[in-house]
Structures are given as C-alpha cells and as structure tokens.
Amino acid sequence: MTTFASSSDRRRQDSDHRFKTVDYTSNALQLFMDGLDGRPSAQVLDLGPVCQENIRFLARRVKRVYVCDMFIRLDRCLGKGDSVDRIWPELDYPPKSFDGILIWELADRLEDGGVRSLVDRCHALLKPGGMAVVLVLGEQAARLGVNSFVLGQNFGVRLRPQPHLNLPIRGRQNRDILAMMTPLKPAKSFICRLGFMEFLFTRD
Amino acid sequence: MKEQHSNLMKKSILNFFKKGVPMLKKDKKVDMDNKPSIIKGPVEGRTIIGEKISIDGAIRGREDLFIEGSVKGKIEVEAHHLTVGTRGQVEAEIQAANVTISGRLVGNINATGRVKITKEADFNGEIKSKSISVEDGAYLKAVIELTRKPDKKTVPVVKPEEKPASEPVKESFTMAGKSDKGN
Numbered sequence: 001m002t003t004f005a006s007s008s009d010r011r012r013q014d015s016d017h018r019f020k021t022v023d024y025t026s027n028a029l030q031l032f033m034d035g036l037d038g039r040p041s042a043q044v045l046d047l048g049p050v051c052q053e054n055i056r057f058l059a060r061r062v063k064r065v066y067v068c069d070m071f072i073r074l075d076r077c078l079g080k081g082d083s084v085d086r087i088w089p090e091l092d093y094p095p096k097s098f099d100g101i102l103i104w105e106l107a108d109r110l111e112d113g114g115v116r117s118l119v120d121r122c123h124a125l126l127k128p129g130g131m132a133v134v135l136v137l138g139e140q141a142a143r144l145g146v147n148s149f150v151l152g153q154n155f156g157v158r159l160r161p162q163p164h165l166n167l168p169i170r171g172r173q174n175r176d177i178l179a180m181m182t183p184l185k186p187a188k189s190f191i192c193r194l195g196f197m198e199f200l201f202t203r204d
Numbered sequence: 205m206k207e208q209h210s211n212l213m214k215k216s217i218l219n220f221f222k223k224g225v226p227m228l229k230k231d232k233k234v235d236m237d238n239k240p241s242i243i244k245g246p247v248e249g250r251t252i253i254g255e256k257i258s259i260d261g262a263i264r265g266r267e268d269l270f271i272e273g274s275v276k277g278k279i280e281v282e283a284h285h286l287t288v289g290t291r292g293q294v295e296a297e298i299q300a301a302n303v304t305i306s307g308r309l310v311g312n313i314n315a316t317g318r319v320k321i322t323k324e325a326d327f328n329g330e331i332k333s334k335s336i337s338v339e340d341g342a343y344l345k346a347v348i349e350l351t352r353k354p355d356k357k358t359v360p361v362v363k364p365e366e367k368p369a370s371e372p373v374k375e376s377f378t379m380a381g382k383s384d385k386g387n
Binding site for chain 2: 049050051052055056059060063064065066067068069072090148160162164
C-alpha cells in the first residue's frame with residue numbers, strides 16, 4: 001500500500017532516522033577534556049551550533065564556557081548575501097583567552113579564505129598549549145546536513161539535525177584540512193564511525 | 205475631614221506596595237501609549253511590561269516580571285521569575301531566581317535557579333546560574349558559569365607528580381591513529 005507523507009513529515013522522519021542511527025564515541029573530545037583536567041580555571045570556547053547538552057557537559061567540567069555559535073552567524077550572513085568576513089568580529093575575545101576551542105566541522109563549511117581567517121583567530125585566542133577540536137565528515141557530509149554534535153556519557157556523540165541551518169559543505173580531504181589549520185599543530189587524529197575524522201590541534 | 209482623607213491615602217499606598225507591585229523610581233522615564241498593550245496569559249502574581257512601554261532605569265520587585273517592552277538598566281526580582289517575551293528588548297544587569305529569555309537580551313544574568321533560553325532568543329552576555337536550558341536555534345553569544353555543588357570528597361588541587369595537563373596532545377601526530385572505541 002502506498003502512503004503519502006507531507007514534505008515536512010518526510011523531513012522529520014528523515015531527521016529522526018539520522019538522529020537514531022548516527023552516533024559514535026569521540027576519542028578526540030576525551031583527549032581534549034583530559035587535557036583540561038589539570039586546569040582548574042579552564043575556559044573553553046564552543047563555536048558549534050547551540051547545544052544545551054554540550055553547554056551542561058562543559059560547564060560541569062571547566063570554569064567558564066564561552067558559546068559563540070558561528071554556524072548560525074554564517075548561515076545568516078550567507079542568507080543575506082554578505083561577505084563571510086562579517087562574522088569574524090564576533091570572535092572579539094582578548095588574545096590567549098582559551099584553553100580549548102571546539103571548532104567542530106566549521107572549517108569545512110568555509111571557503112579557503114574563510115578557513116584561514118578562522119584558524120588565525122583561533123590561534124590568537126588559544127593560550128600556549130591550548131587545544132582545538134576539528135571534525136571532517138567526509139563522504140557522509142552532504143547526506144547528513146548540518147548537525148550539532150551532542151556530547152553524552154563516556155564521550156558518546158550523537159548527531160542532532162539543525163534544520164534551521166543551511167550551510168554548504170566543501171567536502172575537503174583530511175590532508176587539505178591539516179594543511180589549512182597551520183599554524184595550529186596537529187596532535188592526534190582518529191577515524192570514527194561512518195568515516196568521520198576527528199583532529200586534535202594544539203598551539204605552541 | 206483632612207485627617208481622614210490623609211489616612212485613607214496612606215492606607216491605599218500601603219495596600220499598593222503590599223500587593224508587591226514593582227517600584228519604579230520617580231526620576232526614571234516611563235513612556236506609555238494611550239492604547240493598552242495586548243498581553244496573553246495570566247496576570248495575577250506578576251507584572252507585565254507591555255510591548256509599548258519602555259523603561260530606562262532600575263526595576264526592583266517582589267513578584268514575577270514579564271517584559272514585552274523595552275527595558276534598559278537594572279532588574280532585581282531576586283526570589284522571582286523574569287521572562288523576556290518574544291517582543292521584549294532588554295539591556296540590563298539582571299538578578300532573579302529564574303530567567304526565561306525569548307526576546308532580545310544584552311547583559312549579565314545572575315540567577316539563583318534556572319535560566320531558560322528559547323529558540324526565539326537573541327542573547328549576548330554572561331550567565332551565572334544553577335542550571336541552564338537552551339533550545340536549538342537560539343542566537344547566542346554567552347559566557348556561562350554554572351554554580352557547582354561542593355564536592356563531598358576533597359581532592360587535592362595540586363599533584364606534583366601528575367603529568368602536565370597538555371601531555372596527551374604532545375604525542376606525535378598519526379594519521380588515522382585509532383579506530384572508534386564504540387564500534
């Protein structure tokens with residue numbers, strides 16, 4: 001029997017399906033948090049889509065959590081047809097403020113010039129020895145759309161669709177990302193489920 | 205006759221404050237349109253600052269406060285709930301028990317209870333609270349500090365023999381070093 005569903009129903013079903021099936025354990029985030037353990041006054045900047053679970057997760061483990069959702073800013077900027085450069089003044093924090101920055105897969109949502117601006121800012125904002133987490137979704141990226149990476153127990157990560165965000169994905173190779181993140185230094189990388197790559201970078 | 209009238213006045217003023225209506229300082233500007241703002245929802249037990257009202261100054265109150273208008277300054281409703289509605293525009297230092305933001309808020313929040321940020325919110329500032337909830341899609345630039353319960357076990361802060369915090373990330377970089385633990 002044929003059944004009909006509205007486009008919104010289909011989107012919801014599709015989102016639910018993705019939400020249920022895409023999850024993995026994050027080694028990079030575990031290392032990231034381990035690295036912050038010895039810093040009682042640690043400050044972390046989360047550039048990802050606003051996510052309540054992540055805010056709570058981080059706020060219980062570090063002194064202060066800074067949330068600046070660059071995904072929604074990028075979405076609004078592109079939606080208006082503005083230059084991506086307009087989003088960078090949002091990262092107006094004092095230099096060397098953060099022990100860690102969660103970049104997620106933002107780099108792969110930007111053109112090359114945008115990635116350079118992002119990396120320069122993150123480099124300036126990180127304290128010496130500070131860390132940054134970057135994700136590359138690989139071949140899954142286009143299928144998955146924009147998601148928040150919801151942190152759970154034991155560093156389990158679930159993907160939660162963000163239907164309000166419509167951002168392009170560049171689908172860069174891992175080596176391209178590595179090259180573009182200079183002057184941040186790669187420290188570890190992991191291949192996760194579905195071919196996701198996680199990178200941990202540090203600042204000298 | 206005069207004395208009776210004065211007593212009546214005193215009584216009505218006392219009643220006014222006993223009901224917990226927020227006090228607005230006399231020197232502060234309050235703009236009001238002739239038409240009343242249309243606000244849905246129960247009114248009892250809370251004060252509503254309607255869409256067409258703007259306040260510049262300090263607000264102190266002893267009941268819940270719902271803002272759909274514009275407020276600039278300081279808001280203190282210490283044991284109560286402050287709500288910034290979807291049409292609310294607030295630029296203020298806030299002291300409250302619980303805060304719900306659905307409109308635009310620039311400023312710092314100090315809440316003894318919970319802060320709730322809905323997806324319609326546009327918030328820029330600092331939040332100090334016991335707990336927080338944020339809906340996906342909220343436009344946020346925030347510094348968040350949650351009040352932590354003191355640990356039952358006292359753990360020494362400094363361990364001289366402990367490895368430096370950044371130790372794990374100093375390991376040499378390896379492409380595709382390790383597969384997912386969860387698989």
